[in-house]
Amino acid sequence: MVLAEHKGNLLGLNLEELEKFAVSSGQPKFRGRQLYHGIYARRVRDLAGLTDLAHEFRDFVAAGYGIFYPQAERHFCSLDGSIRYLFRLADGNLVETVYMPEEDRITLCLSSQVGCAVDCKFCFTALLGSKRNLTAGEIIGQVLAVAAGQNVPRGARLNLVFMGMGEPMLNLPQVLKAVEILADPKGVGVTLRRITVSTVGILPRIKQMSLAPVRPKLAISLNASNDEQRTALMPINQKYPLADLIRVCRAYPLRQWEHLMFEYVMLEGFNDADDDARRVADLLQDLRAKVNLIPYNSGPGLPYRAPRFDRVLEFQKILMDRNIPTFIRISRGRDISAACGQLSLAESGQAVANIG
Ligand code: SAH
Numbered sequence: 134m135v136l137a138e139h140k141g142n143l144l145g146l147n148l149e150e151l152e153k154f155a156v157s158s159g160q161p162k163f164r165g166r167q168l169y170h171g172i173y174a175r176r177v178r179d180l181a182g183l184t185d186l187a188h189e190f191r192d193f194v195a196a197g198y199g200i201f202y203p204q205a206e207r208h209f210c211s212l213d214g215s216i217r218y219l220f221r222l223a224d225g226n227l228v229e230t231v232y233m234p235e236e237d238r239i240t241l242c243l244s245s246q247v248g249c250a251v252d253c254k255f256c257f258t259a260l261l262g263s264k265r266n267l268t269a270g271e272i273i274g275q276v277l278a279v280a281a282g283q284n285v286p287r288g289a290r291l292n293l294v295f296m297g298m299g300e301p302m303l304n305l306p307q308v309l310k311a312v313e314i315l316a317d318p319k320g321v322g323v324t325l326r327r328i329t330v331s332t333v334g335i336l337p338r339i340k341q342m343s344l345a346p347v348r349p350k351l352a353i354s355l356n357a358s359n360d361e362q363r364t365a366l367m368p369i370n371q372k373y374p375l376a377d378l379i380r381v382c383r384a385y386p387l388r389q390w391e392h393l394m395f396e397y398v399m400l401e402g403f404n405d406a407d408d409d410a411r412r413v414a415d416l417l418q419d420l421r422a423k424v425n426l427i428p429y430n431s432g433p434g435l436p437y438r439a440p441r442f443d444r445v446l447e448f449q450k451i452l453m454d455r456n457i458p459t460f461i462r463i464s465r466g467r468d469i470s471a472a473c474g475q476l477s478l479a480e481s482g483q484a485v486a487n488i489g
Contacts, residue, residue: 140197140198140199140201141197141198141199142198142199142200142201142223142270143168143172143194143198143199143200144172144200144201144202144270144273144274144277145268145269145270145271145272145273145274145310145311145314146169146270147169147269147310147313147314148165148166148169148319148320150165151165151166151168151169151172152165152166153165154168155168155190158190158193158194160187160190164186164187164190167183167185167186168183168186168194169319169320170319171183171185171186172200173273173314173317173319173320173321173322174287174319174320174321174322176277176280176281176287177200178200178202178281179200180194180195180198180199180200181195201223201274202274202277202278202281203220203221203222203228203271203274203275203278204220204221204222205218205219205220205278205279205282206219206220206221206227207219208282209466209469209470209471210469211465211466211467211468211469211471212468213465213466213468214233214234214465215231215232215233215234215465215466215469215471216231216232216283216466216469216471217229217230217231217232217466217469217470217471217476218230218231218232218275218278218279218282219478220274220275220278222247222267222271226247226264226265227247227478228244228247228267228271228275228297228298229244229297229298229471229476229478230242230243230244230275230278230279230297231297231465231466231471231476232279232283233465233466234283237290238289238290238291238292239283239285239289239290239291239292240291240292240293240294241275241276241279241291241292241293241294242294242296242297243272243275243276243293243294243295243296243297244267244272244275244297244298244299244476245266245267245272245295245297245298245299245300245301245304245307245308246263246264246265246266246267246298246299246300246301246303246304247261247263247264247265247266247267247298247299248261248262248263248264248298248299249261249262249263249298249299249300250262250263250300250303251300251303251333251367251369252368252369253333253354253356253366253367253368253369254365254366254367254368254435255356255366255398255400255429255435255437255474256474257432257434257435257470257474257475257476257477258298258299258474258476258477260434260435260477261298261477261478263299266299266303266304266307267299267304267307268307269307269308269310269311269314272307272308272311273311273314273315273321276293276315276321276323277321287321287322288322290327291323291324291327292327292328292329293315293323293327293328293329294328294329294331294352295308295328295329295330295331295349296329296331296352296473297476298476300332300333300335301330301331301332302330302332302333302335302338302339302342303335303338305338305341305342308330309342309345309347312325312328312330312345312347312349313346313347315328316328316347316349317347325347325348325349326350326390328349328350329349329350329351329352329394330342330349330350330351330352331352331353331354331394331396332351332352332353332354333353333354333367333369334353334354334369334370334373334378334381335369335373336373336377336378336381339351339381339382339385340381343385343386350391350394351385351393351394352393352394352395352396352425353378353382353393353394353395353396354367354395354396354398355395355396355397355413355416355424356396356397356398356404357370357375357404357409358404358408358409358410358412358413358416359375359412360374360375362403362404362409363375366400366403366404375416379416379417379420382420382422383419383420387421391421392421392422392423392458393420393421393422393423394422394423394424394425395413395417395422395423395424395425396424396425396427396462397413397424397425397426397427398427398429398473398474399426399427399428399429399439399440399444399445399448400429400437400438400439400440401429401437401438401439401440401441401444402438402440403437405440405444405445405448407447407448407451409448410447410448410451410452411451413452413457414451414452414455414457417457418455422457422458423457423458423459423460424452424457424458424459424460425459425460425461425462426445426448426449426459426460426461426462427462427464427473428440428442428445428461428463428464429474430464430467430472430473430474430475432470432475432477432479445461446461449461
């Protein structure tokens, strides 16, 4: 008998890999499809629940393998209904996932890496530095573990945003593999149009994603109105400056229904002036773009502050007057350090321990 922690994890394998697994175990190929259906569509966690598998094969699989979700070590409940999950991965690392229920839908904010390598000066995840990429299984596991914890049924109106810890474009193969399984109607079954990947603008990877057969929506963290400002806030801008970013955005093959989403964190006194808004409007002029303004979420250790709300409204008006659809996103879960940019494994908030 193999100890549970030494067993292989089937979560994260795609259909082809599960079929290969079945064949290499001396089984017909279709057993792989049965496993795939069980793991992702039926969300079975105990191999004993895979009653459609031949008995012997099931016992053989169960002896060496399992379907292991990340362990929800703690969760923190916000007064606004959102919940921040702290997941422990098999190697002991921690990542965070945020569950945000709304009236007619649920949004899950997913992590793609443990920590982050990009070093944006205003972001709390950056303070952790970069540890490693998540596997597709660890990404899908965040969705299935939260869905199980919150009783989110298959078929619920679910949005997935890769806006948690990490820079998804620096882990693109695993992110895309996860998206394929998540968006597969025969897999987890989330609508592809409801999956968004957000990036600081790693240009070669944006081009690569544009060619993906199963392509999520693209969001770009703009956060500044000129190069000097953007480089000060996001050193990656030195490598991929604004003119290049906008050029790649212009060439990006948007589908008929699609807009590019630009996120703009508003930092008082840094990037929130009327002139900034005008420059942003100039930059986005001939793109099919939407803008999300995110008033800064503050926290210990970083000097920035959110502007007054009337400043945010003024900024929005300037963009709207230039025909750029602009929304103000008040982050959820501020009271539990779950808001945009706050994911840093904080031990604060109303903790509920050991929920399994
Ligand atoms: N690395 C990717 C995915 C993370 S998305 C990216 O940057 O796009 C997280 C979003 O929150 C980004 O748009 C980022 O600019 C924003 N953000 C980071 N720190 C923030 C903070 N303290 N307050 C508000 N938004 C923040």
